Amino acid sequence: MTEPKNVNSDASYAEEKEKRKRGRPKCFDEKEALNKAMLLFWEYGYEATSMSDLLHTLNITAPSLYSSFGDKLQLFYRCLDYYLENEACAIVSIFQQAKTAKVAIELYLHENVQKLVQDNKPKGCMLLVSTMNCSEQHHQLQQDLLEKRQNVKRLIYERLVQGVHDGDLKQDMKLDEMANFYSTISQGLSMQARDEVAIEDLQQVVNNAMKVWDLFL
CATH class of the missing domain: 1.10.357.10 (Tetracycline Repressor, domain 2)
Incomplete structure (x- = not known):
């Protein structure tokens, strides 16, 4: 005889799966981070601004930066767009x-x-x-x-x-x-x-x- 299906367990599993899919919530303000990164690139230039400079100024981890903005070049382009919209x-x-x-x-x-x-x-x-x-x-x-x-x-x-x-x-x-x-x-x-x-x-x-x-x- 087939045991009855546990609806509550299935619902809990689906909910947990959706949470994992969405990932952890950001623990920083993305707009503020863009502004800080923009100021670094603006002041020191693209090449002179290192990843360690960015991580220190933005006060975030490397995985958080890569997850939100991509690599250094992608972040720079995001900062350019931010500059053109807010500063130029x-x-x-x-x-x-x-x-x-x-x-x-x-x-x-x-x-x-x-x-x-x-x-x-x-x-x-x-x-x-x-x-x-x-x-x-x-x-x-x-x-x-x-x-x-x-x-x-x-x-x-x-x-x-x-x-x-x-x-x-x-x-x-x-x-x-x-x-x-x-x-x-x-x-x-x-x-x-x-x-x-x-x-x-x-x-x-x-x-x-x-x-x-x-x-x-």
């Missing part, structure tokens, strides 16, 4: 809200200076400074960041094109040269900020850069 200048929204192309570029450069020189945070743009001294083995990482930096130039060019369509820029203005010039100014501001140039001096660079606007006619 909001160039898209600035360009959308500005009434003219000139106002858009000027607002962007001034706001960018504010982001490049913040209290208690690394100076400069993470997209520029975090892979400056990387070796050839990280060539792909450098290329990925180069593409992100080039995206700024593309956005500037597209905003200038919009200015022509809107009628606030003349048809014969040299848009390519303008995009090159102002994206170069943007990157130069980052390096100057890294070299501890005062924010007032950086803002004056922006003021001078806007004075040459009409030279592109």
Whole structure:
């Protein structure tokens, strides 16, 4: 005769199996950990930031880091996304809200200076400074960041094109040269900020850069 099935035991087993499937709950704040890791990469660069540095600063174990973020490279990319979302200048929204192309570029450069020189945070743009001294083995990482930096130039060019369509820029203005010039100014501001140039001096660079606007006619 077949013994009756123990429903309670089956239910308990299924519950325990589901708990194991979900794994142990995280014992740290993932957003806070990303912020701390981002600051390390931003300050010291990708290669100079070791796994031991990350584990010590985040105060987590290696298995926890790998489980939540993957390896060091994957964590770095997560930090880049976090930086772009929370720390980088909001160039898209600035360009959308500005009434003219000139106002858009000027607002962007001034706001960018504010982001490049913040209290208690690394100076400069993470997209520029975090892979400056990387070796050839990280060539792909450098290329990925180069593409992100080039995206700024593309956005500037597209905003200038919009200015022509809107009628606030003349048809014969040299848009390519303008995009090159102002994206170069943007990157130069980052390096100057890294070299501890005062924010007032950086803002004056922006003021001078806007004075040459009409030279592109």
